[in-house]
Amino acid sequence: MSTHVMAQHHPAEYQPPHHFPSARAEAEASKVGMWLFLATEVLLFAGLFCAYAAYKTLYPEIFKGAHKLLDLKWGAVNTMVLIFSSLTMALAVRAAQLGQRLNTVKFLAITWLCGAAFMGVKYIEYSHKIHVGLVPGQYYDMLGFTREFLEKFPQTPMSEVERLARGAHLFYGVYFLMTGLHGLHVLIGMGAIGWVLVRAMRGAFSPKFYFPVELVGLYWHLVDLIWIYLFPLLYLVG
């Protein structure tokens, strides 16, 4: 990238592409573009939230029962991890605004590690769910659900557990689709953070030219925003 090489040698003299009148105009336009892209992400997830709302409306009891087998502890840990990563991301953008190269790199690295931690926790959760058969649709294991449920809530009457076991695959279908698509976004976000991290290490950014960090930050915050809704809807109210 030619702009990159230029910035490396003269960080203070960033030249925007010639169809923009100024570096500021380029940064502002890029931010509008990023926000439009975030709007498409909101509507992409809206489809899944709508499916969630539809089946929660149709089967409220089953959703309420089935969500109890999600691990609230891990969900809360991941919420804290993502919220903290949002803080460090915001601080990374701030450091880039001030031209503090070392702080930018440091905060971006912490954010990236938080993303990795989030995916690690998701891996633990997923492998347990897959192990006991709490998976979507055809591969869902009714016996596995019954066993798990009785282990966790031994007082529940058998007829009730059976009723839940028969419909719970829809909840896990929605759960895996929503968290799966979100996890994919975390991975993409980590890739983007890695990209600006490398550029920041090479000293590509300056107070006049830091908008790539800002755009990646916006994307990362959106990933956090979606989790802010996923966590209570899936883990807390079902």
Next chain:
Amino acid sequence: MTSMMAPSHKHGHDEPHVLPVSVYVAVWAALVVLTGITVYVAHFDFGSWNTIIAVLVATTKASLVSLYFMHLRYDNKFNLLILLGSLMLVAIFFYPTLTDLTTRGLIEPIRDLILPNR
């Protein structure tokens, strides 16, 4: 319309709008407290209000993230308009779809009353 892309910074020069670290830390602390509240509240059963409370707390958190972490409060207002517009469309998507799911078979009994010979 034309003013939408006008630079929204108030200082009149090209320096970025930098927030103090304390603002970011305060927002983070508020997010942690709100997460605690939503987990705590989930231990009680408010019936159909459970979801509404959860969504309200989540929306408060989301507002904090978007206004401060994502700078919407200080940014070009057109970006805020884009976000609100997308949320508006989410509502337009949800409302009729759920209306359909919850009102199937609602009119037919009335129709049979008016037109008993069908």
Next chain:
Amino acid sequence: MTQLDPSSPANPEGHTPPKGGVSFYQAARGWKSWVFTLDHKRIGIMYLASVLVAFLLGGIFALLVRLELLTPGKTIMSAETYNRMFTLHGAVMVFLVIIPSIPASLGNFILPLQLGAKDVAFPRLNLLSYYLYVIGAVFAIYSMITGAVDTGWTFYTPYSALTPNSVISMTLAVFILGFSSIFTGINFIVTIHALRAPGLTFYRLPLFVWALYATALMQVLATPVLGITLLLLIAERVLKVGIFDPAMGGDPVLFQHFFWFYSHPAVYIMIVPGFGVISELIATFCKKPIFGYRAVALSSIGIAIISFLVWGHHMFTSGQSVVASMIFSFLTFLVAIPTAIKAFNWVATMYKGSIWLATPMLYALAFLWVFTIGGLTGLFLSTTATDVHLHDTYFVVAHFHYVMMGGTIFAFFGGLHYWWPKITGRMYNETLGKWSWVVTFIGFNMTFFVQFIMGAKGMPRRYYNYLPEFGPYHSFSTVGSWILGLGFFLTAYCLLSAIWKGKKAGDNPWGGTTLEWHTSSPPPLENFLTEPRVSGGPYDRT
């Protein structure tokens, strides 16, 4: 002329700015200058070529479908092949032709010119959009080779989740094409906001720009829902999630909600750019500013907003609740208001205008004729009671071909003839252009008008066989499709031969007033040799 500021450096003597220099074709040569180009004009031309190839492919499928329907029973192909043919025709025409047709090809070329900009805001993203389009097309072709799809372009569940055909590659194709469309939309919105020439305020924008803006809004906000719908369909096939499968507690009607939440706005993604082209044509060839400019401009935005509220009119007979159907029916009628605002203002512009019946204007008139028929028959279908009778009959087929084919493709052709001298620097043969128009117009109406009649008489769409009483209508329609095909062939010959044989067009052959006519034909690499400044409305003449 657009009121160029007399003090502008682009306008030193108080009239047309200096032109000439090297055109963008001459600025770089070789295949790399196309494949890796970031120039919006070259990307627009690559889109144009790709769209026209896809149009040829979709057209061949259409001719084969019509040929099969020439006689009842088997004419040339089996019922299974027929199902694949109409699906491929629909999918190719919708996703590879009509959606990218005007915005991605003409829009890419003309939009920055009309704004007085050097390029779109994000040239790399623009090239990425194009290559996503190509990758999507490759997936679609892969699906065609590996068994094709027989679901119809709507991919309705539960059938699409069960059929053994290659649905996944086709849905992936449409998913990728969707993102191509989204990126074009983002690029256009930001370009219109950020890169207008000095003095070019929103109410001085040409109506084509307003239409592209409204289109881009719909592309950005509706297409992701199609994306998630297709991902869910893939999940349904691969993971057997069951969310659209009634046997597993799912709701197949939910799929239709998801699908039409995108696909109704999609029909406006297809037609609104056409409205923009028609506004330009009528302003230029009547030599008058558009009557009610602001109303026409804002009605594009109005259509974009209302388009999101009406998708349920495709589902009156799907088992959707009657309450929802009534609401959707009512809202659908509202679409008629902004649409009628446009139609009436165009007619009012023509009133006492000095009308020049050049080929582009003939296409504009054809558009007014067929679009009015297509639009008004839409009202029959949005009325819940009549829709129960007409749903899934040839009446619907005729309706959307009058709107999509007659509307969008006629506008596209009008725009192609209008901007052809700007794009190529050459003038097509006007006599040949007019005759091609006559043949196309007759062929189009022959093909589709009878479909209204047979639909109203109860001929269902997508059927392989039919009762003998529908025979005359089907044969007539098939003969019409041959005439229509001949018309397209003549049009293609007319435009392509102009590149080699056409006379030099000059910079402004039509007396157009918008900014693209203020630079040379074809334009130089960065569109204008000096930055234009604007101080008046887009269609003002002095």
